[in-house]
Amino acid sequence: MRTRVGASMLGLVVFLVIASQLLTASSIQTPIDVVSAAWVTSDASYETGRSYMEIEAAPGDRNIRFRITIQNLSNTTVSGVVANLNLPYPFWNSTGGNNARAYYSGSISPGTSTYTDFFLNIDLAAKPGEYRLKMTLNYLETASGSGKTLYFLKSTEVTVPAVVSSTRYMVIYSALLSPTTTVPTGNITISGNLLNTGKVSAQNTNVTVTSPILVRPTSTIIGQVDPNVPRPFSSSVQVKRDVTPGTYSISVSVSHADSMGTNHITQINLNLVVQAQESRPPSVRTKQDSGILSLLIEILQNLMHVFLGLAEMPSALS
Numbered sequence: 403m404r405t406r407v408g409a410s411m412l413g414l415v416v417f418l419v420i421a422s423q424l425l426t427a428s429s430i431q432t433p434i435d436v437v438s439a440a441w442v443t444s445d446a447s448y449e450t451g452r453s454y455m456e457i458e459a460a461p462g463d464r465n466i467r468f469r470i471t472i473q474n475l476s477n478t479t480v481s482g483v484v485a486n487l488n489l490p491y492p493f494w495n496s497t498g499g500n501n502a503r504a505y506y507s508g509s510i511s512p513g514t515s516t517y518t519d520f521f522l523n524i525d526l527a528a529k530p531g532e533y534r535l536k537m538t539l540n541y542l543e544t545a546s547g548s549g550k551t552l553y554f555l556k557s558t559e560v561t562v563p564a565v566v567s568s569t570r571y572m573v574i575y576s577a578l579l580s581p582t583t584t585v586p587t588g589n590i591t592i593s594g595n596l597l598n599t600g601k602v603s604a605q606n607t608n609v610t611v612t613s614p615i616l617v618r619p620t621s622t623i624i625g626q627v628d629p630n631v632p633r634p635f636s637s638s639v640q641v642k643r644d645v646t647p648g649t650y651s652i653s654v655s656v657s658h659a660d661s662m663g664t665n666h667i668t669q670i671n672l673n674l675v676v677q678a679q680e681s682r683p684p685s686v687r688t689k690q691d692s693g694i695l696s697l698l699i700e701i702l703q704n705l706m707h708v709f710l711g712l713a714e715m716p717s718a719l720s
Contacts (some may be wrong), residue, residue, distance in 0.1 A: 434480065434539050437471040437515055439562045443602075443662045457660075458569035462526035462667030465496065470537070470562055473515040481509040481553075482542040485518050487535060487562065492528030496521055509544075526667060528566055535562040571600035572607070572627070572656050572668045579652065583675040586645045590674065593636040596656060598627045604658035604666075609635045613652045615645045615676065627658065647678045 441459040459466055470487075474480050483506040489495060495502045504518040537560050542553040577594030584590055592611050598604050607624040620637045627633050639652075655669040 433474070433476040433543070433556065433558055434472050434483075434510075434541065434560070435475055436537070436560050436562055437473045439468065439470045439564060442467050442469045442519075443660050443664060458567040458571075459524060459565070460567055460570045460666065461492070461524055461528040461530070462669065463524045464665035464667075465521050466524065466664045467662060468520045468522050468564065469517050470520070471515055471517040472510075472539070472560075474510040474512055476543070477512050479509050479511050479544045480541045481544065482507060483510070483516075483518070484540045485520075486538045486540075487520055488537070489522065489535065490533070492525035492566070493533070493535075493564070494523050494525075496523065524566060526669065530566050530568040533564045533566065535564050536560075537562050570668045571598060571666060572604060572658055573597045573599055574654060574656055574668055574670050577654060577670060577672060579672050579674055582673075583677060584641055585677055585679045586641055587643050588641045588676075589638060590641070591636060591638050592652065592654060592672065593634070594654070596624065596627055596633045596635060598629050598631070598658075600629055600660070602661055603628045604660065607633075607656065607658040609637065610655045610657070611637045611639055611652060612655070613639075613650060613674075615641055615650045615674075616652075617642055624656075641674075641676060645676050647676055650674050650676060 440456045443455065443457045459468075470485070472483070472485075485504045485506070487502045487504070489500045489502055494500060502520040502522060504520055506516055506518050508516070510516055538557060539560065540555070540557045543556050545552045545554065573596070575595055575597065577592070580591045580593065596607070596609075604627040605625075607627045609622045609624060610619060611621075612619040617640045620639050622635055622637050624633055624635060650673070652672045652674050653669060654672065655667055657665060657667050659665050
């Protein structure tokens with residue numbers, strides 16, 4: 403018994419075979435892929451033979467260098483790589499946009515790797531963890547033959563892991579308010595210590611104290627903070643006159659830069675209790691003084707009436 407296969411069924415089988423072959427070929431042929439992605443900074447001052455080292459990226463970092471290493475997995479040379487990195491929250495570029503671009507103008511031979519750098523900002527409220535970023539690579543694929551060189555413009559998309567850590571290299575400790583309770587228009591002092599736990603000196607270190615209840619924020623320049631050398635700080639602020647009683651947060655932020663110009667921020671919050679201004683009762687001493695004065699005047703009037711026969715005190719004493 404023979405089974406007839408219709409033209410539509412045969413076409414479907416042929417289509418599935420071709421689609422399967424194309425899918426297999428595309429899954430094997432990945433022209434460019436990501437080898438590694440790391441946050442880097444300079445370490446030339448304490449590690450010989452290397453220009454960069456990996457660092458931890460923390461919430462609040464600004465202008466931090468994100469290095470992506472790519473490898474040419476094809477069997478032809480590629481060049482003119484333009485990388486577009488999509489930046490979802492909590493990342494953005496130097497101008498606040500959600501896309502960063504980098505270029506590599508040289509040639510990448512088959513099997514070799516190169517890297518490209520992006521400068522990113524991380525929101526201060528970012529949650530630590532791994533983020534998956536999409537990067538589009540546009541490049542030229544080179545083909546030579548018959549004495550001619552041809553360039554084919556191609557594009558591919560890759561996934562880049564970006565890890566945000568809770569590690570901060572500037573630590574604020576022993577921070578306190580004095581006093582911890584005040585009244586509207588009251589003055590308080592914020593003091594504490596800084597410790598650089600990194601391997602290189604922190605530059606342009608600055609302590610800023612802010613809160614909506616303060617008359618104005620204050621900024622204290624600390625300057626250079628060397629590794630493992632505690633640095634004290636102190637700032638005086640004043641509470642506004644119209645603050646209602648309650649508990650308020652005072653923000654203490656420390657910003658500093660590393661040798662690559664990356665800005666880092668460490669922030670803590672302290673609680674301040676504002677109480678109502680107490681109204682003072684009338685002075686008891688004033689009442690007593692007034693009573694004594696009246697008694698003395700009365701005694702003088704009686705004495706003058708007895709000895710001088712005056713019916714009343716002179717106008718000067720009344």
